[in-house]
Amino acid sequence: MATYKAPIDDMRFILHDVFDAESVWSSMPGTAEMSQDLADAVLEEAGKVAEGIMFPLNRSGDEEGCQFDDGVVTTPTGFKEAFNALAEGGWTAFSGNPEFGGQGMPKSLAVLFEEMMHSANCSLALYPLLSNGACLAIDAHATEELKQTYLPKIYSGEWSGTMCLTEPHSGTDLGILKTKAEPLADGSYEITGTKIFITGGEHDLTENIIHLVLARLPGAPQGPKGISLFIVPKFLVNEDGSLGERNGAVCGSIEHKMGIKGSATCVMNFDNAKGWLVGEENNGLACMFTMMNYERVSIGLQGLGLGETSYQSAVEYALDRTQGRAATGAQNPDQAADPIIVHGDVRRMLMTMRALNQGGRALAAYLGLQLDIAKFSEDAEARAQAEDRVALLTPVAKAFFTDRGLDTTILGQQVFGGHGYIREWGMEQMVRDVRIAQIYEGTNGIQALDLAGRKVARNKGASMAALIAEIREWLGTEKGKLGDLSEQLEEALVLAETATANLLEQAQEDPNAINALAVEYLDIVGYVLYAWLWARMIAAVDGRDDEFANSKRITAAFYYERLLPKIHSLYAQFKAGSKNIMALAADQF
Ligand SMILES: Cc1cc2nc3c(=O)[nH]c(=O)nc-3n(C[C@H](O)[C@H](O)[C@H](O)COP(=O)(O)OP(=O)(O)OC[C@H]3O[C@@H](n4cnc5c(N)ncnc54)[C@H](O)[C@@H]3O)c2cc1C
Structure with a gap:
């Protein structure tokens, strides 16, 4: 049951x-x-x-x-x-x-x-x-x-x-x-x-x-x-x-x-x-x-x-x-x-x-x-x-x-x-x-469009840059508590920045880019945010050696090694652009 x-x-x-x-x-x-x-x-x-x-x-x-x-x-x-x-x-x-x-x-x-x-x-x-x-x-x-x-x-x-x-x-x-x-x-x-x-x-x-x-x-x-x-x-x-x-x-x-x-x-x-x-x-x-x-x-x-x-x-x-x-x-x-x-x-x-x-x-x-x-x-x-x-x-x-x-x-x-x-x-x-x-x-497609279009492209990535700056500022003070994860979180932030820059670039050249790529962009942002929050959870149990704290550390390590790497394949898909998504004529489907 x-x-x-x-x-x-x-x-x-x-x-x-x-x-x-x-x-x-x-x-x-x-x-x-x-x-x-x-x-x-x-x-x-x-x-x-x-x-x-x-x-x-x-x-x-x-x-x-x-x-x-x-x-x-x-x-x-x-x-x-x-x-x-x-x-x-x-x-x-x-x-x-x-x-x-x-x-x-x-x-x-x-x-x-x-x-x-x-x-x-x-x-x-x-x-x-x-x-x-x-x-x-x-x-x-x-x-x-x-x-x-x-x-x-x-x-x-x-x-x-x-x-x-x-x-x-x-x-x-x-x-x-x-x-x-x-x-x-x-x-x-x-x-x-x-x-x-x-x-x-x-x-x-x-x-x-x-x-x-x-x-x-x-x-x-x-x-x-x-x-x-x-x-x-x-x-x-x-x-x-x-x-x-x-x-x-x-x-x-x-x-x-x-x-x-x-x-x-x-x-x-x-x-x-x-x-x-x-x-x-x-x-x-x-x-x-x-x-x-x-x-x-x-x-x-x-x-x-x-x-x-x-x-x-x-x-x-x-x-x-x-x-x-x-x-x-x-x-x-x-x-x-x-x-x-x-x-x-x-x-x-x-x-x-x-x-x-x-x-x-x-x-x-x-x-x-x-x-x-x-x-x-x-x-x-x-x-x-x-x-x-x-x-x-x-x-x-x-x-x-x-x-x-x-x-x-x-x-x-x-x-x-x-x-x-x-x-x-x-x-x-x-x-x-x-x-x-x-x-x-x-629909979730429309949420992604809202993120990539209205919330990111419209202000040239300023809101996303502010969020990433907040995460970096936190990382700057807490990295001593994170071990290897701090480097991995920094790498994830760099990928989020690269994806954002790439989104803005593609959007300038290709009117279909935002609509076709928004879902992958949202997923990248989601996985990177969870990485930050897992890091915050690890920092919060720093110095503790009880069952709760240890299970948090293990789950965080699992997240970083098994789930966060998805951002790399998502980014590879994302940067391929909209060309082949949009290539078939409607009557070819
Ligand atoms: C159980 C249930 C409860 C609901 N409750 C409420 C409620 O309380 N009040 C209310 O007002 N509505 C309610 N809805 C309606 C719901 O919000 C809509 O079904 C939903 O927003 C999608 O609209 P649609 O079904 O007309 O699909 P459509 O708008 O026809 O979309 C079809 C597909 O096309 C995609 N699409 C459409 N436009 C674009 C675009 N510009 N770019 C990219 N993709 C696009 C969509 O993402 C979707 O995949 C409910 C629906 C259900 C099934």
């Missing part, structure tokens, strides 16, 4: 020993109340929620799925009670704005909680996580009246939120969406159109659902600059905050899909539905990006979280399943065979999963701290630098965590042999559940 225990020790190590998060929190008024002890207590409780409330419904939720009947969507048995328990414990408002009932937890803690939620039950996790993203966009861009009306009820878990972008003909290219918004005399709007693939568009978990919908006003410019953002509630809200009439936002059907079966993926029909503008007219895409950037990190954590559950389950199985003998002689002479963990190939798989999961968790915490600094620091320069880092690393986190999440869940499945392929053990569910994370919130 799949198994999950929140990896609290590793989370604490990363927050406190690697990043000294408390000193960052205490330096900023918005997070000053967070201490190491409080963070530990929150992580402990969050772990109990993930293990005790969410994980027990993971398998049954997958088996049962969501049901649709004439516009009504029923979530799997137990989801409603679990969602209510999350709401009652304040977990649906984890890092929400305290002014409107949020818990105000730092993002550096939230990324760890979100990883746990996805590990335990990513279908159930999606309902509060989408709601949180909707709150962020409302908080950042809506009027005070709209904020007061919607935020407290969403944070309390009485209502939930959605993100309505995609239309049948408009997915990646939102500039061509057709949903219309007509202004009404009372200052509201009438929204008409069809959105597809809407996560949590309809369900039975909350009494109201607040849709954030992208639509076009009459006469709006063509393309992305003619899109506005609207709040469209399922039930209209009376002046006293009570629920009023049913609005014209109705679920037409739900999708039957490969994974995340407990998450309702809905076709939403908006038929003269009443909505309210959020932010400026025609600036809707920029407002929606507040939500999308949050969701991108969160979906990255879906990859990481499922990789962790797959790893833990595979370790348990490898210790228990007996097949064959160790190459060095029987380890279990009383039994017919040894546990499969004695075999080099099984260990290769487990070590790969472990190295990727722990490296990813450290990157998530680093990004969480940058998000905290960007939001709460009083130092304008520190804020600007953190914002730049967040912009650069968000597409990397989304794509690299989820691509590696597929790698790790497949490795976990492989450790189970044939038992990984059948449903009974739950390993195939993780592969199915993680797969969507590479696709939604902008």
Whole structure:
């Protein structure tokens, strides 16, 4: 059976020993109340929620799925009670704005909680996580009246939120969406159109659902600059905050899909539905990006979280399943065979999963701290630098965590042999559940394009150079703790610089270069970042000689000798350019 225990020790190590998060929190008024002890207590409780409330419904939720009947969507048995328990414990408002009932937890803690939620039950996790993203966009861009009306009820878990972008003909290219918004005399709007693939568009978990919908006003410019953002509630809200009439936002059907079966993926029909503008007219895409950037990190954590559950389950199985003998002689002479963990190939798989999961968790915490600094620091320069880092690393986190999440869940499945392929053990569910994370919130190809094009080429590599300078500065002071790894990290940084220079060069000469090469570039950046974070973990255990510290050293050494070298083959592919990718005529395929 799949198994999950929140990896609290590793989370604490990363927050406190690697990043000294408390000193960052205490330096900023918005997070000053967070201490190491409080963070530990929150992580402990969050772990109990993930293990005790969410994980027990993971398998049954997958088996049962969501049901649709004439516009009504029923979530799997137990989801409603679990969602209510999350709401009652304040977990649906984890890092929400305290002014409107949020818990105000730092993002550096939230990324760890979100990883746990996805590990335990990513279908159930999606309902509060989408709601949180909707709150962020409302908080950042809506009027005070709209904020007061919607935020407290969403944070309390009485209502939930959605993100309505995609239309049948408009997915990646939102500039061509057709949903219309007509202004009404009372200052509201009438929204008409069809959105597809809407996560949590309809369900039975909350009494109201607040849709954030992208639509076009009459006469709006063509393309992305003619899109506005609207709040469209399922039930209209009376002046006293009570629920009023049913609005014209109705679920037409739900999708039957490969994974995340407990998450309702809905076709939403908006038929003269009443909505309210959020932010400026025609600036809707920029407002929606507040939500999308949050969701991108969160979906990255879906990859990481499922990789962790797959790893833990595979370790348990490898210790228990007996097949064959160790190459060095029987380890279990009383039994017919040894546990499969004695075999080099099984260990290769487990070590790969472990190295990727722990490296990813450290990157998530680093990004969480940058998000905290960007939001709460009083130092304008520190804020600007953190914002730049967040912009650069968000597409990397989304794509690299989820691509590696597929790698790790497949490795976990492989450790189970044939038992990984059948449903009974739950390993195939993780592969199915993680797969969507590479696709939604902008496909991983689009994330790579965002990194290589908007975040690197557009500013001639300045943000990437600043990140590499930060890593070099760290290396300068810590290299004494790293042994051979310091030279290897420096070599990796040089390769990242060379790849960036090569990207800029190719982009100048070849209009197809960025689109064709972006995925390899993102992977290089991802592997180099994990190398830095593994070095930071090694530096953090310097001088320690306990089991935890030694296992970190061994896993880091494994990462450097077995996974980091992938950057060389990636670079060889990358520098070959786009010529042969683009050479065949379309009708030759
Ligand atoms: C289960 C599920 C849940 C979802 N939840 C939501 C939700 O809550 N809200 C919402 O609005 N949407 C949601 N989506 C939609 C999702 O975000 C889109 O499916 C995704 O962004 C891709 O859009 P598309 O499917 O139209 O593919 P397309 O845009 O048609 O892309 C097809 C392929 O072409 C590639 N491609 C497209 N344009 C380019 C380009 N310029 N350069 C290079 N490659 C390109 C893509 O990477 C992809 O490989 C969900 C989808 C699913 C399946």
